[in-house]
Amino acid sequence: MLKRVLLALALVAAGFAAGTFFGYRILVKPYVWLGSIGRSFTVNQYALMQAREAEYPDAKEALEAYIRYLNQSKPVSDPCLAGESPWFDARGLRFDKTLAWVRLAVLHEKYGKTEAAEVAWREADALAAQGSWKDRSHEHFRDLVAKIDRTYPTPVPKVMEKSGGA
Secondary structure, three states: OHHHHHHHHHHHHHHHHHHHHHHHHHHHHHHHHHHHHHHHHHHHHHHHHHHHHOOHHHHHHHHHHHHHHHHHOOOOOOOOOOOOOOOOOHHHHHHHHHHHHHHHHHHHHHOOOHHHHHHHHHHHHHHHHHOOOOOOOHHHHHHHHHHHHHOOOOOOOOOOOOOOOO
């Protein structure tokens, strides 16, 4: 009788261990993977919105924070590996960095910060040279960023409706 109880406990323990292992493999890894995608998307969207809508200091800070985030990101080694964003293969990471530096250069130019714009353009040029861009002119990059940014919706402030007699 004692042997059967011990065998049953051993089987329950083995089942629990197997369930924990497979539960981790099946449930936790995708959760962490989705979290990294969400974090990447959130940082990107915040930087884009600030660049479009905020005044110079806040827009500059957001773009610089996004560039720091991209610089800390390593190219993905496996698109399904937990904790790595699948968008960030070496080419995608370089593309995002290039566009972030272009946005920062354009922002500096808009506010007359010529020296800062030149530094940002040098960074964008260096990244673009590593890629396979057909046209690496500043005008092309300005047009590309403007075209991409037009695809994002502009927030529309709520218009307060007047009440009947007011």
